Amino acid sequence: MIGITLGDPAGVGPEITLKAVAAMSEGERAQTRIFGCRKTLEAAEAVVRTGLRPGIDVALTDLPVASAPLPFGKEDARAGDAAFRFVEAAVRAAEAGEIGCIVTAPLNKAALNAAGHHYDGHTGMLAALTGQKKAWMILASDRLKVIHNSTHVSLRDAIDRATTESVLQTIRVGHEHLRRLGLEAPRIAVAGINPHCGEGGLFGTEDADQLAPAVERARAEGIDAHGPIAGDTVFHRAYTGQFDLVVAQYHDQGHIPIKLVAFDTAVNVSLGLPIDRTSVDHGTAFDIAGKGIADHGNMEKAIAYARRLATGRKT
Known part of the structure; x- marks a missing residue:
């Protein structure tokens, strides 16, 4: 079983969930459970008109939302609280072995925090709910995969977090994930943090002092790690097949290239947790929510990736 959380009830999450589930085969639908609000789903169904009956045609854990359906x-803080409760319920189900992977629809960080849930997004929330100090984000597409050493922090903080130990652990986590997906010896590139990897110290020494030792230690452990490699070339090299994964040092360094080449197809995956989670790689799209026009293709990609992980977890 996989579990799909609706995300922010005021966003496009309910619509893309209904569309993706309606497009499933009967067998796939039988292995799917939605975590969300029935009234919200009914309001979304009124605009997408899939014919799907949540709770009848697909399993539903109904988590009521006050005054639902919300506009x-x-x-809305009520929507932010609901998004948190949907995820929390799915996490507990995953911990109990009732579902093999969670697929999350997008939430709104401002609404989440307005409701008193002070997280920087799904990844931090999932780490807290499962008692982990840190979780990692990998953005995966067919030709480019990127794992982030840090995500939702300032650029100044990201540089401070690019320590040897942190980068080494990120390499290890990415290596194990790709091995789980069937790659025996993943080729991992570490992106430099300074222009030209510091150009011999002219533009900073972090690459030589902090990143290079992490690569050396990873190689000593038998990991096929390379770098640091200048950030202006490493993603192109990975995209053309030289590497299976790039370790990005900060949020935008990894997000910009993946969104350039796979904006509608990349899947967000959380690593380093005792449970599995995938997600769409887009936001709540408030500007089109409730119009029935949101594209569910990215949700289908996240679900397909989740099924791969759930199958791997069984074995």
Whole structure:
């Protein structure tokens, strides 16, 4: 079983969930459970018109939302609280072995924090809910995969977090994930943090002092790690097949290239947790929420990736 959380009820999450589930085969649908609000789903169904009956045609854990359905396209603390509760319920189900992977629809960080749930997004929330100090984000597409050493922090903080130990652990986590997906010896590139990897110290020494030792230690452990490699070339080299994964040092360094080449198809995967989670790689799209026009292709990609992970977990 996989579990799909609706995300922010005022966003496009309910619509893309219904569309993706409606497109499933009967067998796939039988292995799917939605975590969300029935009234919200009914309001979304009124605009997408899939014919799907949540709770009848697909399993539903109904988590009521006060005053549901909330208006689509408007930031609301009630929606932020609901998004948190949907995820929390799915996490507990995953911990109990009732579902093999969680697929999350997008939430709104401002609404989440307005409701008193102070997280920087799904990844931090999932780490807290499962008692982990840190979780990692990998953005995966067919030709480019990127794992982030840090994500939702300032650029100044990201540089401070690019320590040898942190980068080494990120390499290890990415290596194990790709091995789980069937790659025996993943080729991992570490992106430099300074222009030209510091150009021999002219533009900073972090690459030589902090990143290079992490690569050396990873190689000593038998990991096929390379770098640091200048950030302006490493993603192109990975995209053309030289590497299976790039370790990005900060949020935008990894997000910009993946969104350039796979904006509608990349899947967000959380690593380093005792449970599995995938997600769409887009936001709540308040500007089109409730209009029935949101594309569910990215949700289908996240679900397909989740099924791969769930199958791997069984074995």
